[in-house]
Amino acid sequence: MSIEKTIAIYKEDFDLFPTANEKLEYIFDLGKKHTTLKEEERNDATFVHGCASAAWLMGECVDGTLVLRGEGTSEMAKGMLTLLLDIFSNRTADEILNFDPQKLQELGIIELLSPVRQQSLEAFLKMVYSYAKRCKEGVL
Amino acid sequence: MITLDIQNLEAKIGDKKILNGLNLQLEAGKVHAIMGPNGAGKSTLSKAIVGHYDMTILGGDIYYKGKSIIEMEAEERALEGIFLSFQHPVEIPGVNNAYFLRTALNAKRKHEGKEELNAAEFLRLMKGHLEELGMKADMISRSLNEGFSGGEKKRNEILQMLILEPDVIILDEIDSGLDIDALRAVSEGINKMKDGKRSFLVITHYSRILDYIEPDYIHVLKDGQIVKTAGPELVAQLEEEGYDGIIVNE
Numbered sequence: 001m002s003i004e005k006t007i008a009i010y011k012e013d014f015d016l017f018p019t020a021n022e023k024l025e026y027i028f029d030l031g032k033k034h035t036t037l038k039e040e041e042r043n044d045a046t047f048v049h050g051c052a053s054a055a056w057l058m059g060e061c062v063d064g065t066l067v068l069r070g071e072g073t074s075e076m077a078k079g080m081l082t083l084l085l086d087i088f089s090n091r092t093a094d095e096i097l098n099f100d101p102q103k104l105q106e107l108g109i110i111e112l113l114s115p116v117r118q119q120s121l122e123a124f125l126k127m128v129y130s131y132a133k134r135c136k137e138g139v140l
Numbered sequence: 141m142i143t144l145d146i147q148n149l150e151a152k153i154g155d156k157k158i159l160n161g162l163n164l165q166l167e168a169g170k171v172h173a174i175m176g177p178n179g180a181g182k183s184t185l186s187k188a189i190v191g192h193y194d195m196t197i198l199g200g201d202i203y204y205k206g207k208s209i210i211e212m213e214a215e216e217r218a219l220e221g222i223f224l225s226f227q228h229p230v231e232i233p234g235v236n237n238a239y240f241l242r243t244a245l246n247a248k249r250k251h252e253g254k255e256e257l258n259a260a261e262f263l264r265l266m267k268g269h270l271e272e273l274g275m276k277a278d279m280i281s282r283s284l285n286e287g288f289s290g291g292e293k294k295r296n297e298i299l300q301m302l303i304l305e306p307d308v309i310i311l312d313e314i315d316s317g318l319d320i321d322a323l324r325a326v327s328e329g330i331n332k333m334k335d336g337k338r339s340f341l342v343i344t345h346y347s348r349i350l351d352y353i354e355p356d357y358i359h360v361l362k363d364g365q366i367v368k369t370a371g372p373e374l375v376a377q378l379e380e381e382g383y384d385g386i387i388v389n390e
Contacts, residue, residue, distance in 0.1 A: 013260035014260075016259075016260055016263045016264065016267075017260075018281065022259075025259065026258070026259045026260060029258045029260075030258065032256075032258070
């Protein structure tokens, strides 16, 4: 399933909720499937700088496919990480690099995030694209 | 197969003994209707089966799928798959209908070792059932039964049943206060749950609902005991002769 298709499915989910609060609660709900990293994987190299609450993102390149795993400390970070990892993980580096992150706006939730959380999202995306680039270059 | 086996049940509410050695067996896949005059013990029977806190059990036993449930709390019986639609559903202001239902469903799913549904998965399920029952979409965000009309409350009970998918379904006067359209929608919801495995106990004063939900057995309850059990033909006889006529003829 393409990144766009995954986003479209999430958009359908978010559209089920009539209010901003309910959409945000759904993000928390998604966080229930949040996974964690091993202690040694939570380090400076994986730390998402600029995130409102501590979060780590681990990227591995497996045969040209970027496998992402992450861990957040707040309910919002856990939910957003679960959502974003579902969108970006297990994609080829090219698929990620060719994807315009502005399309995430189609989810209909980005505008609901506070400015600090929007910054966190940018910090996260920066890392994803950095991992994808290094994966493509064979240096990850 | 017997899903629910009530043996010699004696129970009281307050100081008043209402069930006096009641025996009843519900068969899997069958619709059992309980009819009887006012004060016969119909609602008490339903409360006794689900473990309602009003009840004091004085004797006898209730077996569900072969296991005694008499010592189980009401919530444990619900988790095991016993469902009661209330005659007078309670209004609970501040408790969102969708949250309430999702919490109940996920508690049951967890009990059954199934994965819980997230909010979106649940809303899809709920919206599908709302449409089937001809209920408005605002039922999702309204407080549980608060300000609902009589018909909406009963439809909401059926919505709970459809979502929880219980194995033994007790409908306590589900037909009271319903207009024809609501009665039809509620009956369709009930009929949809018939799968050859579930048992239904339909408690009613009137035969009208039995035109929509065809019963396999009719039990007449009087003075806390089942005094007659017969096939659906008993409904017409009851209509003609009344409870007194049937019971005297026994």
